[in-house]
Amino acid sequence: MNVLVISSSPNTDGLTAACAAAAVEGARRAGAQAEEIRLNDLQVGICQACDDGWGTCRTEHACQVNDEFQALHTRVLEADALVLVTPVYYGEMSERAKAFADRLRRCEGTRGSESGLADKPVIAVAAAGGSGNGTITCLASMERWIQHVKGHVFDLIPVKRWTRKNKLTTIREAACTMARETLEKKTA
Numbered sequence: 001m002n003v004l005v006i007s008s009s010p011n012t013d014g015l016t017a018a019c020a021a022a023a024v025e026g027a028r029r030a031g032a033q034a035e036e037i038r039l040n041d042l043q044v045g046i047c048q049a050c051d052d053g054w055g056t057c058r059t060e061h062a063c064q065v066n067d068e069f070q071a072l073h074t075r076v077l078e079a080d081a082l083v084l085v086t087p088v089y090y091g092e093m094s095e096r097a098k099a100f101a102d103r104l105r106r107c108e109g110t111r112g113s114e115s116g117l118a119d120k121p122v123i124a125v126a127a128a129g130g131s132g133n134g135t136i137t138c139l140a141s142m143e144r145w146i147q148h149v150k151g152h153v154f155d156l157i158p159v160k161r162w163t164r165k166n167k168l169t170t171i172r173e174a175a176c177t178m179a180r181e182t183l184e185k186k187t188a
């Protein structure tokens with residue numbers, strides 16, 4: 001049983017990193033294997049809208065733009081649950097998160113109920129470390145994304161600088177509960 005925590009800030013010791021660490025800690029507390037993958041350490045480019053707008057994402061459910069997306073796509077399919085942690089940029093997810101999410105949605109959203117994320121629980125975390133504005137718009141688009149790939153919206157967690165302490169506890173607890181319930185289902 002493994003939980004993948006995907007983060008997308010260039011900072012290794014900021015608010016986003018703390019949120020990702022809390023998610024890893026919570027999932028491990030439930031007995032799951034958990035690992036953070038930092039999108040900023042990977043080469044995952046933007047969707048090229050190949051051919052007439054759809055490339056092999058529609059027909060083969062695989063992206064034809066070769067970079068580190070393919071390996072990460074496999075990791076996501078292998079995971080039992082996901083936590084997506086993004087810094088809020090202009091009220092949206094980070095560019096890194098968007099690039100990855102866009103390509104994954106094309107590959108998996110086109111599989112309908114056969115999506116590799118079908119019914120997989122996903123927690124989305126939006127870390128707004130500046131003005132604190134934009135968590136809701138960011139989480140709204142993350143929620144839509146989870147729905148497009150047929151995942152289960154386990155929780156949507158807004159974080160501001162001044163709610164950091166409370167929200168790290170919330171993230172830890174949410175990841176722990178998600179991991180525990182997923183583990184129970186797997187072993188039932």
Ligand SMILES: Cc1cc2nc3c(=O)[nH]c(=O)nc-3n(C[C@H](O)[C@H](O)[C@H](O)COP(=O)(O)O)c2cc1C
Pocket residue numbers: 009010011012013014015016017087088089090091092127128129130131132133134
């Ligand atoms: C391009 C850009 C746009 C940002 N927009 C917002 C925003 O809309 N709301 C907000 O609270 N913070 C905003 N921030 C601050 C980030 O949410 C974040 O706190 C900051 O980049 C520090 O990142 P960290 O989470 O790695 O600590 C923005 C930062 C950048 C670089």
